[in-house]
Amino acid sequence: MSDNVRKIYGIDLGTTYTSIAYMDEYGKPVVVHNAENMAVTPSVVFFDGDNIVVGEVAKESSRLYPHDVVSFIKRSMGEPDYVFEHNGRTFRPEEISSFVIRKVVQDAEHSSGEKITDVVITCPAYFGINEREATRRAGEIAGYNVRQIINEPTAAAIAYGTIEVESDEERVVVVYDLGGGTFDITMIEIQANSIEVICTGGDHNLGGKDWDDRIVAYLVQEFQNATKSSEDILDDADTCQDLQLSAEKAKKVLSQRDKTPVLITHGGERVKVVIERRKFEEITQDLLERTVALTHEMLEEAKKKGYWNFDEIILVGGATRMPQVTSRIQREFNMKPRVFDPDEAVAKGAAIYGMKIALNEGLKQRVTDKRSKEMSAQETLEFEIDDVLEEVEQLVNDDDAMSPSQMRLSRVRVKNVTSKSFGIIAVNSRDEEIVFNLILKNTDVPKKITKTFGTAVANQEAVTIQIMENDSSEVMTAISEAAEIGTAVLNLPENLPADTPIDITFKLNEEGRLEITAIEPTASKRTVNVTIDTRSVIQGEEFEQAKARSRNLVVS
Numbered sequence: 001m002s003d004n005v006r007k008i009y010g011i012d013l014g015t016t017y018t019s020i021a022y023m024d025e026y027g028k029p030v031v032v033h034n035a036e037n038m039a040v041t042p043s044v045v046f047f048d049g050d051n052i053v054v055g056e057v058a059k060e061s062s063r064l065y066p067h068d069v070v071s072f073i074k075r076s077m078g079e080p081d082y083v084f085e086h087n088g089r090t091f092r093p094e095e096i097s098s099f100v101i102r103k104v105v106q107d108a109e110h111s112s113g114e115k116i117t118d119v120v121i122t123c124p125a126y127f128g129i130n131e132r133e134a135t136r137r138a139g140e141i142a143g144y145n146v147r148q149i150i151n152e153p154t155a156a157a158i159a160y161g162t163i164e165v166e167s168d169e170e171r172v173v174v175v176y177d178l179g180g181g182t183f184d185i186t187m188i189e190i191q192a193n194s195i196e197v198i199c200t201g202g203d204h205n206l207g208g209k210d211w212d213d214r215i216v217a218y219l220v221q222e223f224q225n226a227t228k229s230s231e232d233i234l235d236d237a238d239t240c241q242d243l244q245l246s247a248e249k250a251k252k253v254l255s256q257r258d259k260t261p262v263l264i265t266h267g268g269e270r271v272k273v274v275i276e277r278r279k280f281e282e283i284t285q286d287l288l289e290r291t292v293a294l295t296h297e298m299l300e301e302a303k304k305k306g307y308w309n310f311d312e313i314i315l316v317g318g319a320t321r322m323p324q325v326t327s328r329i330q331r332e333f334n335m336k337p338r339v340f341d342p343d344e345a346v347a348k349g350a351a352i353y354g355m356k357i358a359l360n361e362g363l364k365q366r367v368t369d370k371r372s373k374e375m376s377a378q379e380t381l382e383f384e385i386d387d388v389l390e391e392v393e394q395l396v397n398d399d400d401a402m403s404p405s406q407m408r409l410s411r412v413r414v415k416n417v418t419s420k421s422f423g424i425i426a427v428n429s430r431d432e433e434i435v436f437n438l439i440l441k442n443t444d445v446p447k448k449i450t451k452t453f454g455t456a457v458a459n460q461e462a463v464t465i466q467i468m469e470n471d472s473s474e475v476m477t478a479i480s481e482a483a484e485i486g487t488a489v490l491n492l493p494e495n496l497p498a499d500t501p502i503d504i505t506f507k508l509n510e511e512g513r514l515e516i517t518a519i520e521p522t523a524s525k526r527t528v529n530v531t532i533d534t535r536s537v538i539q540g541e542e543f544e545q546a547k548a549r550s551r552n553l554v555v556s
Contacts, residue, residue, distance in 0.1 A: 010350025015074040015181025021351035029348035034107040054103035066241040078130030080536035097138035124182040125151040126202040153186035155349030171311040179317035181207040199442040201298035208319035215247035313337040359410040454499035488530040
């Protein structure tokens with residue numbers, strides 16, 4: 001079986017850099033280098049006339065063509081109003097991200113000599129429904145079969161648990177994931193046959209770019225001081241882009257050295273600014289403290305679930321290379337954190353998870369084939385691998401189809417939690433409209449829950465169910481603290497009294513996709529079903545047109 005397992009690649013679709021990995025013939029995750037022989041590809045897109053250029057060339061082109069280059073598009077995923085205009089055409093974030101995916105997959109195909117069809121794509125744990133669905137659509141626009149969207153810290157923990165943790169070892173780890181544009185903090189329990197997320201938190205608008213922005217602001221101030229000018233030089237697109245690139249390079253140098261010079265050229269003036277690490281850490285201290293505060297918030301949530309201690313802190317994400325991160329975390333928690341493969345851990349974990357999906361599909365098919373000989377065609381064969389372990393082990397023993405490591409991976413259970421709460425707008429006992437959460441943040445997924453509500457008035461013709469997403473951990477929260485992600489309308493029969501019960505069911509799957517069912521159970525038993533694809537994400541004809549364009553575009 002091992003030779004026939006479908007290969008599913010793992011993609012770490014990052015704010016600043018993207019990487020892709022697969023499982024080799026020895027069962028090891030391997031990150032594929034791109035055409036430039038680098039393990040990571042800048043998530044930057046250059047619209048060069050009718051050509052789409054992605055990666056290092058696009059990043060360098062931003063100096064000369066700042067209006068034709070898009071960076072940090074991940075921060076706009078799921079935003080309904082964001083479009084990039086170029087040559088009379090508009091591009092949504094999903095389509096721009098699809099170009100990045102195309103680039104890394106094409107390079108991987110060239111390196112491996114094989115066609116890639118199936119992928120697992122990672123996203124920040126703190127992404128909501130809009131952002132997750134947008135990430136899936138990006139992969140589909142690129143032309144690939146997106147098998148699953150998996151949280152970045154979970155992917156990192158899968159890599160860590162597979163590569164670093166002995167098979168019989170158990171530990172609770174905190175994954176501190178500071179990437180280029182997002183921050184996740186997640187507690188995960190790793191056991192012999194399971195990787196279970198306890199709770200998660202973070203901020204998808206906090207990352208290494210914010211450290212870059214602080215350097216840019218400091219450079220602008222120093223330029224103004226040196227030239228005795230009050231001009232905001234960032235109003236010049238060329239200067240702004242040049243400073244952004246210089247700031248990122250300065251940040252990387254300051255992770256290795258105590259100081260670095262930066263040359264600013266604008267309006268015929270040239271100013272040399274020397275940035276010291278001490279100053280850099282001073283102007284970014286509040287950003288670091290924000291990550292510490294979010295970590296404590298997550299740890300408080302973990303205590304509610306009975307987890308008061310943890311064994312290790314793992315640092316992933318390129319921004320964790322900054323020395324201030326390690327020293328601050330060690331000082332705060334009296335524990336030296338471990339920097340674990342910061343650039344590659346997430347992609348490797350996604351590849352491992354992709355292999356698990358493929359192995360389990362193969363095993364389920366073999367069990368199905370064996371059972372079907374003894375069962376009628378009408379019988380449904382729905383089961384999980386854990387439910388048929390004896391049959392699986394017998395199959396494996398009969399023909400030695402799987403290696404011990406593959407068998408072990410197929411049996412690992414990966415359990416996640418939701419990073420958001422989901423509810424509806426209802427009226428409380430004081431006749432105030434509030435959000436009533438049916439599924440609370442940090443609830444294990446998949447989750448299905450039903451609550452009964454009542455109609456507001458007699459003879460009500462319909463119930464409009466406003467579906468809300470929020471960050472609260474409470475059952476009831478203010479409407480101002482939540483965002484509407486969808487609606488469902490349940491038409492009612494005539495002459496119903498007030499307080500007629502309406503049963504509302506929320507069903508949330510492992511990827512964060514939400515299905516809602518509303519039933520009037522007493523009279524007509526009328527039902528409405530809706531799957532939240534979100535109005536903020538490219539869909540319908542626009543989605544099909546983007547896929548068609550992708551098939552005809554050459555991405556280099």
